[in-house]
Each structure stands twice: as C-alpha cells, then as structure tokens.
Amino acid sequence: xxxxxxxxxxxxxxxxxxxxxxxxxxxxxxxxxxxxxxxxxxxxxxxxxxxxxxxxxxxxxxxxxxxxxxxxxxxxxxxxxxxxxxxxxxxxxxxxxxxxxxxxxxxxxxxxxxxxxxxxxxxxxxxxxxxxxxxxxxxxxxxxxxxxxxxxxxxxxxxxxxxxxxxxxxxxxxxxxxxxxxxxxxxxxxxxxxxxxxxxxxxxxxxxxxxxxxxxxxxxxxxxxxxxxxxxx
Amino acid sequence: xxxxxxxxxxxxxxxxxxxxxxxxxxxxxxxxxxxxxxxxxxxxxxxxxxxxxxxxxxxxxxxxxxxxxxxxxxxxxxxxxxxxxxxxxxxxxxxxxxxxxxxxxxxxxxxxxxxxxxxxxxxxxxxxxxxxxxxxxxxxxxxxxxxxxxxxxxxxx
Numbered sequence: 001x002x003x004x005x006x007x008x009x010x011x012x013x014x015x016x017x018x019x020x021x022x023x024x025x026x027x028x029x030x031x032x033x034x035x036x037x038x039x040x041x042x043x044x045x046x047x048x049x050x051x052x053x054x055x056x057x058x059x060x061x062x063x064x065x066x067x068x069x070x071x072x073x074x075x076x077x078x079x080x081x082x083x084x085x086x087x088x089x090x091x092x093x094x095x096x097x098x099x100x101x102x103x104x105x106x107x108x109x110x111x112x113x114x115x116x117x118x119x120x121x122x123x124x125x126x127x128x129x130x131x132x133x134x135x136x137x138x139x140x141x142x143x144x145x146x147x148x149x150x151x152x153x154x155x156x157x158x159x160x161x162x163x164x165x166x167x168x169x170x171x172x173x174x175x176x177x178x179x180x181x182x183x184x185x186x187x188x189x190x191x192x193x194x195x196x197x198x199x200x201x202x203x204x205x206x207x208x209x210x211x212x213x214x215x216x217x218x219x220x221x222x223x224x225x226x227x228x229x230x231x232x233x
Numbered sequence: 234x235x236x237x238x239x240x241x242x243x244x245x246x247x248x249x250x251x252x253x254x255x256x257x258x259x260x261x262x263x264x265x266x267x268x269x270x271x272x273x274x275x276x277x278x279x280x281x282x283x284x285x286x287x288x289x290x291x292x293x294x295x296x297x298x299x300x301x302x303x304x305x306x307x308x309x310x311x312x313x314x315x316x317x318x319x320x321x322x323x324x325x326x327x328x329x330x331x332x333x334x335x336x337x338x339x340x341x342x343x344x345x346x347x348x349x350x351x352x353x354x355x356x357x358x359x360x361x362x363x364x365x366x367x368x369x370x371x372x373x374x375x376x377x378x379x380x381x382x383x384x385x386x387x388x389x390x
Contacts, residue, residue, distance in 0.1 A: 164288065166287055169290050
C-alpha cells in the first residue's frame with residue numbers, strides 16, 4: 001500500500017494506481033474531462049492538474065501520474081481553480097459551446113465543469129470556426145463544433161469496441177475526430193454502430209438521432225461496466 | 234485507383250508487412266514513388282502494414298510532409314517568415330489566390346501550381362519573396378506576382 005496526502009487528507013493507493021484513484025478513494029474531488037474509467041489515461045485536458053508540495057509545487061495531471069509514497073498533493077486551491085477555469089475558457093472559446101442551442105444542454109460534462117469551477121464568462125475571443133456536422137450515420141451524428149478533442153470516443157472505439165474507427169486527423173486547432181480515412185461516418189467500413197463513442201462523449205459532439213435535448217443523457221459509466229464484466233486472464 | 238496501382242502500392246510496402254511501427258517509412262516509400270499518398274493507397278498501406286485506417290489517416294494528416302493530392306507541375310513556395318510577413322506576404326498570398334484560385338497546401342485546378350507556405354527562404358533582404366521551382370522572386374508586389382505566374386504558365390504552353 002502506498003501512503004500519500006491529498007489536501008491534507010491521508011490517502012492510500014495500490015501500486016499502479018494514480019493520484020486520481022487515490023483522491024477518489026479518499027473522497028477528495030478532482031475535476032476531470034478527458035479521463036474516463038476503463039480507458040487509458042492520456043492527460044490531454046489538464047483539468048485534473050494538481051500541485052505536488054514536495055516536488056517544489058510542480059503541476060502534474062492526477063489522472064496520469066502514479067501515486068507515490070509520501071506525496072503531499074494539493075488538489076484544490078485558488079491557484080488550481082484559476083488554472084482550471086482558464087483551461088475551460090480556452091475550451092469554450094475554441095469552437096462553439098453555446099449551451100442553449102446544444103442537444104446536450106443539461107447533460108454535458110463541460111457545462112457541469114463550468115458551473116462547478118465558477119466559470120461564468122469567457123475572457124478570450126470565441127473562434128467559432130463553423131465546422132461541419134456529419135449526420136450520415138443511421139443512428140448517430142457528430143457535430144465537430146461541440147468537440148473538445150478529449151479523445152474519449154477514439155479510445156472507447158479502440159480499447160473497448162476494438163473497431164479503431166475514430167482517429168484524430170490534422171493537428172493543433174485544426175484537429176478533427178474522423179472515421180477511417182476521413183469518410184463520412186455513415187460510409188465507414190469499420191464502424192459497428194455500437195454507440196460506445198456516443199456514450200463516452202462528454203459534450204454534444206456525438207449525439208443520438210431522434211432524441212430531444214431532455215432525453216440526450218449519456219452513459220459514460222457503460223464502458224467500465226463492460227470491461228469489468230469481461231473474463232480476466 | 235486501378236487494381237494495377239493497388240498491386241503496385243502493395244508491392245512497394247511489402248517490406249513493412251505486419252510492422253505497424255514502420256508505418257511512416259511505408260508512407261514515405263509510397264510518396265517517393267507516386268508523388269503523393271492518395272486515399273486508396275492509404276487503405277492498401279493500412280492493410281499491408283497492419284494499422285487501422287483511422288491511424289494511417291492520423292499520421293498522413295499530422296505531418297506536413299505527406300500529401301494526399303498530386304503535386305502540380307510547378308511548386309510555389311511563398312515565404313511566411315518574419316521579414317516577409319512584415320513586408321506584406323499576406324497580400325502576395327491574396328494575389329496568388331486570385332490568380333490561381335487556391336491557397337496554401339493546395340494545387341491549382343489545371344495542375345500547374347502547388348502552393349506551399351515556407352519559413353524562411355533566407356533571403357529576407359528580398360522580402361516579400363517566393364520561389365517557383367528553383368527560381369527565387371523577390372521584392373514582390375501583388376501585381377508583379379500575378380504577372381510572374383502568368384508568364385510561367387504561358388512558358389509551359
């Protein structure tokens with residue numbers, strides 16, 4: 001057992017567990033967005049940044065940093081809240097996150113995080129890049145304007161479904177989540193139509209057709225439910 | 234893409250069969266032979282090398298070096314470095330767009346020019362500057378840029 005402190009609360013972790021795992025077990029809340037139980041951590045969104053007191057205040061992503069003996073972790077502070085709020089503002093400014101017009105209004109992790117962290121306005125100019133919406137799939141749609149590039153769909157498709165349909169195309173601010181060789185989703189030769197990506201999506205980027213906003217509730221926990229039931233070697 | 238080309242691509246990347254970590258080398262091989270990596274070739278590479286289609290696309294679109302459409306007969310490299318930027322490279326790019334109908338990373342409809350942005354050509358004293366194939370054109374203004382492109386086009390015919 002590894003012993004550490006998170007927000008001055010004694011916490012424990014098994015070898016191989018992360019700071020985030022330890023914090024959750026100890027009842028300390030750390031906000032996350034790209035992290036999803038059952039998927040490999042990628043540390044992409046940086047919302048789970050925590051400060052390590054005995055590493056000279058170094059900032060590390062809690063979801064991707066292994067718990068280590070004696071760590072003195074700050075998970076919540078004014079500095080961290082300010083950093084997390086800035087990250088959220090950048091996410092909001094990058095594409096189009098006008099909640100009132102979104103299918104996921106009320107069931108959106110990005111929206112919930114903004115509420116939790118008190119992000120009540122965006123200080124950066126909105127980019128509004130006017131990206132495409134692909135509704136070619138029979139059951140689902142993808143609206144790139146709502147995408148935060150967390151990659152949960154990409155990992156769900158690869159790691160749980162094993163289809164590897166989704167991938168990141170392009171780079172930087174122009175990155176898009178695309179199917180196969182950039183074909184329209186409905187024409188994908190590898191998509192099984194399982195919908196795990198939709199359940200994993202934290203925002204309204206991936207949505208189910210024929211559902212109104214009030215019904216557009218996702219089940220991100222579905223992935224862990226699937227993998228936990230799998231036979232173990 | 235014809236069956237013959239597909240067979241040719243498969244032959245080109247045969248050495249990388251079942252070696253996902255050598256995907257980039259396989260794509261280089263295709264591009265050096267065909268001049269670009271069309272979508273159909275990407276599918277062949279994916280199948281032979283053993284990498285999902287989405288990951289092949291990820292690599293091809295991430296690296297600027299890989300092209301998915303054929304290159305034009307002439308390659309135009311417009312400098313976007315600091316000196317050229319200050320001296321109005323943006324206006325030159327606008328002139329190129331007006332003359333050729335395409336912007337950075339694209340090839341004109343007649344296949345004559347592929348336009349690329351580079352930084353820097355090391356000729357800041359000539360800013361704003363562009364290269365067409367091996368020739369350098371400096372101290373450009375929009376009017377002169379259009380004239381040069383027209384002359385090159387006429388010189389072809």
